[in-house]
Amino acid sequence: MKAEAEAEAQEHMPAARVEQENDQAPEAASAGDPNFMTSLERGLAVLQAFSQERRVLTTSQISQRTDIPRAAVRRCLYTLAKLGFVAEDENRLFSLRPRVLKLGHAYLAGTPLANAAQPVLRHISSTLNESASVAILDGDEILYIARAPISRIMSIDIHVGTRLPAFCTSMGRVLLAHCSAEVLDAYFDRAKFIQYTPRTIVSRDGLRDTLASVRANGYALVDQELEIGLRSIAVPIYGTEGRAIAALNVGVQAARLSIAEMESRILPVLREGAQELALLAV
CATH class of the missing domain: 1.10.10.10 (Winged helix-like DNA-binding domain superfamily/Winged helix DNA-binding domain)
Structure with missing residues (x-):
């Protein structure tokens, strides 16, 4: 009182x-x-x-x-x-x-990567007939800064400005995997790991092992951990100093594309696109 x-x-x-x-x-x-x-x-x-x-x-x-x-x-x-x-x-x-959009637009308009990514994303999307996105790590979440969508029924409405938890998304794992040990330790100390689906990895040891594999393989594939039926694969985009500054991904409906198909058909296209964006992200 x-x-x-x-x-x-x-x-x-x-x-x-x-x-x-x-x-x-x-x-x-x-x-x-x-x-x-x-x-x-x-x-x-x-x-x-x-x-x-x-x-x-x-x-x-x-x-x-x-x-x-x-x-x-x-x-x-x-x-x-x-x-x-x-x-x-x-x-x-x-x-x-809508006036709130002015705050974010000023950032996106002044971000070379966001501007450079759009034609590359459109090319990836048209080549694969799948939605493609670029995101950065912002705190404990990923922030979508560019996207080329394909019109399909998806339960998650993703657009530029969307935020998703980093620990259970393919782009988030790519970016976390390339953080320094100190930054990663601080992240694990403060982050909350929510069980979004029965497949979601929420144990700290399990996530650390997963990030180590992502770092070693050079890509992350998340299978229905954020939402049942949603599968995604991502690769890092490196800056001029060799640091992962963003991530590039493609998300699909799990019923349409197997994990093996994503690795064989989508991953090479993503890696090619990431290399092109690395040259433009200056």
Whole structure:
């Protein structure tokens, strides 16, 4: 009760005083950093609370997903609505507005790989008659930055900007396999491994062994670990310093293509495409 009363009281403070208190009480990750703006961090966290699965949220749901007090969430939503980034309906449900796309578009437009990948992906897609994608590692997830889709019935709606867990996706495993030992140890310390299907590898020892095989073989093949019926294969795209900067993959319906066919027919085309993108990714 006391915590709720304090939150409600803070909500009615003058805006300048609230901003000042936020800046003077940074989150644990930024404690002691006078230049860190907690209010900005909270606003970005509120935007990231929305996802493909949860496109409409209440204030309480956002608070639960971000661990930000409801009073602070309400102020963030009010500001974001004034700026045109979120919308509120008559039931006090919030959703993102198209203006949010400007934030991601600026990144994609300035990323040479995303621009260079599109014609290569179209060639791969037309050659194989399958959807092809490029993704980068962003935290514990992969972020799709380019895609050439084929119109088929797939339960997962994938497009540029889609995020998926790294540990159970082919592109995620390729990128994790090429991380340094220190980065990989930190990942295993913090990551949550969810059992999406009966096939999903969730044990840390099992995942480490799998990543070692991916590193040795130069590609990753994931068989229905993210979703039953979905099979994918990926290869790394190397930058000028020989570091894996992105991954290239093809995803198929498991009923249409066997693992052996993916390795014999799709893998060579992916490797050729990755080599071409490596020359363009400068």
